[in-house]
Amino acid sequence: MKGSLFCNTFLRRICVLMVIFFLFGLYTIASGSTPHAFADTDTSYVRVIHASPYVGTADVFVDGKPFLNSFQFASITDYAALPSGNHKVQIALVGKGINASALSKTLPVEAGKAYTIAAVGEKPDALNLQVFVDDNQVVSNRAKVRIYHLIPDASKVDVSIGEDDKITGMDYEDDSPYTTVDTGPCTFTFTVPQTNKTLSIPKVLEANTVTSVFAVGMLDGDPKAQLVTATAKGIPGLPQTGAPPVLADFATPVPAIWLLVMTMLAMIGLGVGRHVQQRRA
Numbered sequence: 001m002k003g004s005l006f007c008n009t010f011l012r013r014i015c016v017l018m019v020i021f022f023l024f025g026l027y028t029i030a031s032g033s034t035p036h037a038f039a040d041t042d043t044s045y046v047r048v049i050h051a052s053p054y055v056g057t058a059d060v061f062v063d064g065k066p067f068l069n070s071f072q073f074a075s076i077t078d079y080a081a082l083p084s085g086n087h088k089v090q091i092a093l094v095g096k097g098i099n100a101s102a103l104s105k106t107l108p109v110e111a112g113k114a115y116t117i118a119a120v121g122e123k124p125d126a127l128n129l130q131v132f133v134d135d136n137q138v139v140s141n142r143a144k145v146r147i148y149h150l151i152p153d154a155s156k157v158d159v160s161i162g163e164d165d166k167i168t169g170m171d172y173e174d175d176s177p178y179t180t181v182d183t184g185p186c187t188f189t190f191t192v193p194q195t196n197k198t199l200s201i202p203k204v205l206e207a208n209t210v211t212s213v214f215a216v217g218m219l220d221g222d223p224k225a226q227l228v229t230a231t232a233k234g235i236p237g238l239p240q241t242g243a244p245p246v247l248a249d250f251a252t253p254v255p256a257i258w259l260l261v262m263t264m265l266a267m268i269g270l271g272v273g274r275h276v277q278q279r280r281a
Contacts, residue, residue: 042083042084042111043081043082043083043084043111043112044081044082044083044084044109044110044111044112044113044114044115045079045080045081045082045113045114045115046079046080046082046087046109046114046115046116046117047076047077047078047079047080047114047115047116047117047230048060048067048068048071048076048077048089048116048117048118048119049074049075049076049077049116049117049118049119049148049150049214049216049228049230050071050072050073050074050075050076050119051073051074051118051119051120051150051214051216052073052103052119052120052121052127053073053121053152053216053217053218053221053222053223054121054123054124054127055073055091055093055102055103055119055121055127056073056093056094057070057071057072057073057093057094058070058071058091058092058093058094058102058119059071059091059092059093059094059095059096059097059098060089060090060091061089061090061091061092061098061101062082062087062088062089062090063087063088064088064098067080067089069094070094071091071094073216073217073223074214074216074217074223074226074228076212076214076228076230079114079232082109084109084110084111084112085108085109086106086107086108086109087106087107087108087109088104088105088106088107089103089104089105089106089107089117089129090103090104091103091104091119091129102127103119103127103128103129105128105129107129107131113133113134114133114134114135114136115131115132115133115134116131116132116134116148116212117129117130117131117132118130118131118132118148118150118173118214120150120152120173121152122152122153122172123152130150130173132148132175134146134210134212135178135210136210136232136234137234138208138209138210138233138234139180139208140207140208141183141207141208142180142181142182142183142207142208143180143181143182143183143205143206143207143208143209143210143211144178144179144180144181144209144210144211145161145178145179145180145181145186145188145205145210145211145212145213146175146176146177146178146179146210146211146212146213147159147161147167147170147175147176147188147212147213147215148174148175148176148212148213148214148215149170149171149172149173149174149175149190149215150172150173150214150215150216151172151215151216151217151218151219151225152172152218153218153219153220153221154172154192154197154215154219154225155171155172155194156169156170156171156192156193156194157170157190157191157192157193157215158170158190158191158193159176159188159189159190159191159213160187160188160189160191161179161181161186161188162181162186162187164181165179165181167179178210181205182205183205183206183207184204184205185202185203185204185205186202186203186204186205187200187201187202187203188200188201188202188203188213188227188229190215190227192219195219197219197225199215199225199226199227200227201213201227201228201229203229206231208233208234209231209232209233210231210232210233210234211229211230211231211232212229212230212231212232213227213228213229214227214228214229214230215227216228
C-alpha cells in the first residue's frame with residue numbers, strides 16, 4: 001500500500017512539472033522569445049555603398065556567392081550580418097559574372113563590429129574598396145551624424161551640419177568623427193573651397209539614430225556629384241547605448257505573473273498529493 005501511495009504521489013508531481021514546462025513553452029512561442037537567444041558574439045555587420053563613378057550598375061559577390069544584383073551608383077545597402085573572419089568581396093559590371101570583377105578585395109571583419117564598404121577610385125585603373133569602421137551606438141534622445149567624402153575630383157571639402165557644426169579640410173576617402181546634434185530638421189552643406197561649388201541636402205534627424213551623409217559622384221563629369229544619406233537605429237543584437245549586451249531577437253524574460261502561476265500550480269499539485277496520501281493512510 002505504501003509503495004502504491006508513493007508511486008501515485010510521484011506520478012502526480014511529474015504531471016505537475018510537465019504542465020509547468022508545457023505552459024512555459026506556450027508562453028515562449030507566443031512571445032517569440034527563446035530562453036537562450038543571447039547576442040551572437042561571432043557576428044559582424046556590413047553595408048556596401050556604390051561610390052565609384054567608373055563602375056556602372058554592378059553585381060556584388062561575397063565569398064564567391066551573389067550578394068547584390070543590379071547595384072546602382074549612389075546606392076547603399078542596409079547592414080547585413082556576416083560571420084567574423086576574412087571575406088572576399090568582388091564587384092563586376094551587371095551581367096558580366098564574377099570572373100569579370102572590376103573590384104576584388106579580401107576584407108577582415110571582427111566580431112561585434114559594424115563596417116561600411118565603399119567602392120571608390122580616382123581613376124578607372126585605380127579602383128578600390130575602402131573600409132570604414134562604424135560606431136552605431138546611439139545617444140539617448142539625440143542624433144549622431146557622420147560624413148563620408150567620396151568625390152574623386154574634389155580634393156578637399158568643408159562640411160556644415162546645420163548652423164552650429166562645421167568640419168573643414170576633409171580629403172577624398174575621409175570619414176569625419178561622429179558629431180552629436182539636436183533632433184529635427186538639419187541641412188548638410190558641402191563646399192569645395194577651390195571652386196566654391198556647393199552641394200546640400202535637407203534631413204530630419206530623429207532621436208536615437210545615426211545618420212551617415214555620403215558625398216559621391218563627380219564635380220566635373222558623370223555621374224554628377226550628389227549627397228545621399230542613410231540612417232541606422234543601431235545594430236540588431238548589439239548594445240546600443242553602452243549598456244550590457246542585450247538578448248538577441250529582443251527576447252523578453254518571463255513576467256513575474258507567469259512565475260507566480262507556475263509556483264501556485266506546483267504547490268496545488270503537491271498539496272493534493274499529500275491530502276490523498278493522508279486520507280489513504
